[in-house]
Amino acid sequence: MARLGEVVRAVRSKNAGPFMVTVDVFCGTEAAFQRVNAALPAAAVGRLYGVDPERVGRYELPAIRVVKFSFPRPVPQGSRGDRDMHGAQWAVLLAEAEFEEPGESVR
Amino acid sequence: MATRVLVPSGVLGLGFDRDALRRAAADKPDIICIDGGSTDSGPYYLGTGTSKYAAASVRSEWRELLDARAAAGCPLVLGSAGTCGTDGMADRMLEATRDIAEDAGRRLKVAVLKSQQPVATVRKALKAGRLAPLAGTPEAGLGEEDIERCTNIVALAGAEQVAAALRTGADVVIAGRATDTAAIAALPLMNGEHAGAAWHGAKIGECGALCSTKPMSGVIGLEFDGAGCTVEPHAEGARCTPESVAAHMLYENADPFILHEPGGHLDARGAKYDALDERRVRISGSRWVASDAYTVKLEGARLAGFQTTALAILRDARYVANARRWLDRLEAFLAGEIPVRTGLAASDYAIEFRLIGVDAALGPLEAKASDPVEVGVLAIVTAASQETASEIARLANPFLLHFPLTDEEDLPTFAFPYSPAETERGPLYEFALNHAMRLDDPMEAFRLEVAEVGCGPSR
Numbered sequence: 001m002a003r004l005g006e007v008v009r010a011v012r013s014k015n016a017g018p019f020m021v022t023v024d025v026f027c028g029t030e031a032a033f034q035r036v037n038a039a040l041p042a043a044a045v046g047r048l049y050g051v052d053p054e055r056v057g058r059y060e061l062p063a064i065r066v067v068k069f070s071f072p073r074p075v076p077q078g079s080r081g082d083r084d085m086h087g088a089q090w091a092v093l094l095a096e097a098e099f100e101e102p103g104e105s106v107r
Numbered sequence: 108m109a110t111r112v113l114v115p116s117g118v119l120g121l122g123f124d125r126d127a128l129r130r131a132a133a134d135k136p137d138i139i140c141i142d143g144g145s146t147d148s149g150p151y152y153l154g155t156g157t158s159k160y161a162a163a164s165v166r167s168e169w170r171e172l173l174d175a176r177a178a179a180g181c182p183l184v185l186g187s188a189g190t191c192g193t194d195g196m197a198d199r200m201l202e203a204t205r206d207i208a209e210d211a212g213r214r215l216k217v218a219v220l221k222s223q224q225p226v227a228t229v230r231k232a233l234k235a236g237r238l239a240p241l242a243g244t245p246e247a248g249l250g251e252e253d254i255e256r257c258t259n260i261v262a263l264a265g266a267e268q269v270a271a272a273l274r275t276g277a278d279v280v281i282a283g284r285a286t287d288t289a290a291i292a293a294l295p296l297m298n299g300e301h302a303g304a305a306w307h308g309a310k311i312g313e314c315g316a317l318c319s320t321k322p323m324s325g326v327i328g329l330e331f332d333g334a335g336c337t338v339e340p341h342a343e344g345a346r347c348t349p350e351s352v353a354a355h356m357l358y359e360n361a362d363p364f365i366l367h368e369p370g371g372h373l374d375a376r377g378a379k380y381d382a383l384d385e386r387r388v389r390i391s392g393s394r395w396v397a398s399d400a401y402t403v404k405l406e407g408a409r410l411a412g413f414q415t416t417a418l419a420i421l422r423d424a425r426y427v428a429n430a431r432r433w434l435d436r437l438e439a440f441l442a443g444e445i446p447v448r449t450g451l452a453a454s455d456y457a458i459e460f461r462l463i464g465v466d467a468a469l470g471p472l473e474a475k476a477s478d479p480v481e482v483g484v485l486a487i488v489t490a491a492s493q494e495t496a497s498e499i500a501r502l503a504n505p506f507l508l509h510f511p512l513t514d515e516e517d518l519p520t521f522a523f524p525y526s527p528a529e530t531e532r533g534p535l536y537e538f539a540l541n542h543a544m545r546l547d548d549p550m551e552a553f554r555l556e557v558a559e560v561g562c563g564p565s566r
Contacts, residue, residue, distance in 0.1 A: 016361040018146050018538040019243030024357045050472055059363050063380075064353045070361035072243045078149035079537040080411060080457060080489050085149050089468045096475060 004040075005095030007032050013091035018077040021087040022070040023094055033065035039099055045069045048093055109332045110295040111136045115175070116325030117314035119143045119168055119185060120160030123325030127341035131326050132175040138273075139176055140290040142313060143200070144187025146406060146538070147359070154408035154536025156259050158189035158196060165189075169200070170207045173279070177213065182273060184280040184290040192261050192284025194223040200281045201558060208561025215279055215561050218272040221554040222283030224260040228552070229405065229544070237545040241404065242361065244541045253539050257407035260540060265369030265403065266305075267549035269293035275557050284406065286368055287313040295331035303393035306373040308336030310366055311355050311390065318355040321345035335391030337383065349380035352388045369404075369549065371397040400545050403552060407540030413493040414532040415500040417486045419507045420522040429512055430462050430482045437510045441503055448502060449495075456490040456499055484521075493531055500529040 005011055009028030016022040023045070027033035037060060046053030049071065057070040075082045084090065113136035116123040120143075132139070148159045158165065169185075176183035189196025197219050208215045230251055232238050238249065254260070261284035270293045272280040282290065288309035295305040308329045311318050315325045324342030338347050356375055357363045366373040377392040421427050441458060445451065463483030466473035486503055490496040507528070509518045546552055 014359050015147060016359050017241075017243065017541065018150070019241075019245070019541050020361045022357070022359070022361050024354075026354070048472075057361060061353075061357075061363060064350050066354070066357065066363075068357055068363055076245065076538055077146070078151065080535060081459065083461070083470055084468055086147060093469060093472060093474065 001098050001100065003095065004036065004097050004099065007099070008036060011091040011095040013087055013089070013094075015073070015077055015087045016070055019073055020070055021073050021090055022068065023091055025067045025094065027065040027067065030065060033062065033067070035099075037067055040067055042069065045094070046071070048097055049090070050074060108298065109330050110138075110298045110300050112291050112294065112312065112329045112331065113139045113179070114291065114312045114315050114327045114329065115139065115141050115172060117142065117317055118145070119172075120158075120164045121325070122168065123315070124342040125171070126343070127324060127326035128171070128175055129178075131328055131341040132179040134328075136179055136181055136328065138181050138294045139172065139179060139183045140186070141172065141184070142186045142287055142290065144190045144192050144284065145287070148190065150408040150536040150538045153191040153193070153259050153261065153406060153538075154410065154534065156191060156193040156195050158191070160190065166203050166207075169203055173204070173207055173211070173215075176278065182278060182280060184269060184273070184282065184293070186269070186282045186285040186287070186290035188281050188283060191259065192222050192282070193259050194221050194283060197221055197281050197283045201560070204279055204281065205560040211561070212563035213561050214559065214563055216275070216277045217279045217281060217558050217560055218275045218277035219556045219558065220264060220268055220272045220280065220282040220285075221556065222261045222264050222285065222552075224262050224405065224552060226255055226257065226260065229254050229260055229407070229540075232544050238405070238542045239402075239545075241541050241543055249540070249542065253409070254407065256409040257539055258410060258536070260405060260407040262544060262552045263289075263369070263404040263406070264553055265289045265549070266293040266296050267370065268553045270297050271550060272555055273297065275555065277557065286404070288366070288368065291329065298331075299333070300331040301333055301335060302395035303373060304334070304336040304390060305331055306366065306368060306395055307375055307378060307390050307393040308338065310360075310373065311336075311338055311352055314355065314358065316340050316342065316345060317358065318352050319345045319347045320351055335389055337387055337389050339387045346386045347388045349382055349388055352390065353378075353380045370401050371395055401547075401549055402543040402545050405540045405542045405544050406538065408536045409539045411535045411537040412489045412491055413496045414535050415488045415493070415496040416530050416532055417500050417504060417507055417528045418524060419484045419528070420481055420524065421484060422481045422522060423519060426512065426519060426521070427479060427482050430465055430484075433510070433512050434460055434462060434484065436512070437506060440510070441506065445499060445502060449498065451495070451499075456488065456495065458499060458503065459487045459489075461485045461487070489535060493533070497529055497531055504528055
């Protein structure tokens, strides 16, 4: 088993406006992109972040070997209960998620 | 013809490579554009109408940019003055410009573009069905009361309003809230450059050198023409690569291919990024898709109570190992004691604890467990008044200091880092508006004021 962060070059997250957060997975190599792209459906990311998978936008950018996810913040930025004003530490959760063999989905 | 835009850095107050700026200004760009704001630091700044950056940083950088403008002999545009872009922040930048121009013995024509919206205007737009929620806006519908409770509402100006300010012949444009891209896209669009490239290049350049291999260096040049845009970093050793440039379309952007702006959207699905050499990248193939209706985005922040915080540190190994159990017990105790001692209902206040060293950043989503050396216990109290919030924090104080893990043991005493342990955070604000407002005329929600400042020879 490997952690996603060990397979890819970088995972980054940030607010996309006060009500959305976006997570960018920079895979680095073509092989890593293929592996991550296959193992990381929107549903897996929704589960990880506690968000309805139907509200998770998923984007593939093969030219720069990136998979990107955008979803509504459970708590709007800065409202009472928000733990991370910039949403930038959320990336860690995905970076530390493990590939599960076989079938290789990330959890 | 080409239009050359110089972007000194991603935001005024963050600094830039001075040598790169000097070289780039000497190269005579057609315009210098810098952004001054964002919602990224939270609702407090819009709620209070203040800037997140030190006035000294903003002023000293603005002085350097005014000097660069004089050397380049072109207009200088600031978008989203003072973080939140309220009228007060635009006026403050005008005053700074006046002081600097007087010191320098320079006469300047300044156009101030104001973006703030009266509550009555937004209420009227709601009634007329001219407001629509944007992606991610909480499900509950927007009511008149939500608008009335906002302390400040701003509309984000686009390229049309910045162009109107430039058409006054101003040496300096100070814009209230504007989209990150508007200031950069305005002149290329006025000059008839490729519209898709104008918006795409503006998005790539809006954070300065963040689209390069040397993100802290700031200074970026964008050359727009009838077919595309060329991006070039100006700092020594900095490079733009197709990947560093393409990656910036992802940044703070939910959809990496579509960028909504007043009057339409950028569609970058067909974009190409080609390396011209080691340092420069050519962007082409993007399309601008004009919308039927002209809309601008509204941002509003409202007061959501007052907060007082307290911090204790657990270092005792047994308490560290049992921090969660200890906190559950403390929370249950306080939930019983606070209403009894104060007469407040549970709905009159909120007390939230975060265990720093355990899961303070991610909360229930945290998947990792380890043995920290110590655990910080941050209590955040929210109530309708500062006095009530502080009273509850004081009530919690002795228990935060001495609460035991079981009833049958000596009372512990944890570490308070300062006295008093409570800190008044002041008002809490929340974002309340994330809506598009339809306009009949792009200038209808904006005001343009022109002033002559300084003394001595013009420009």
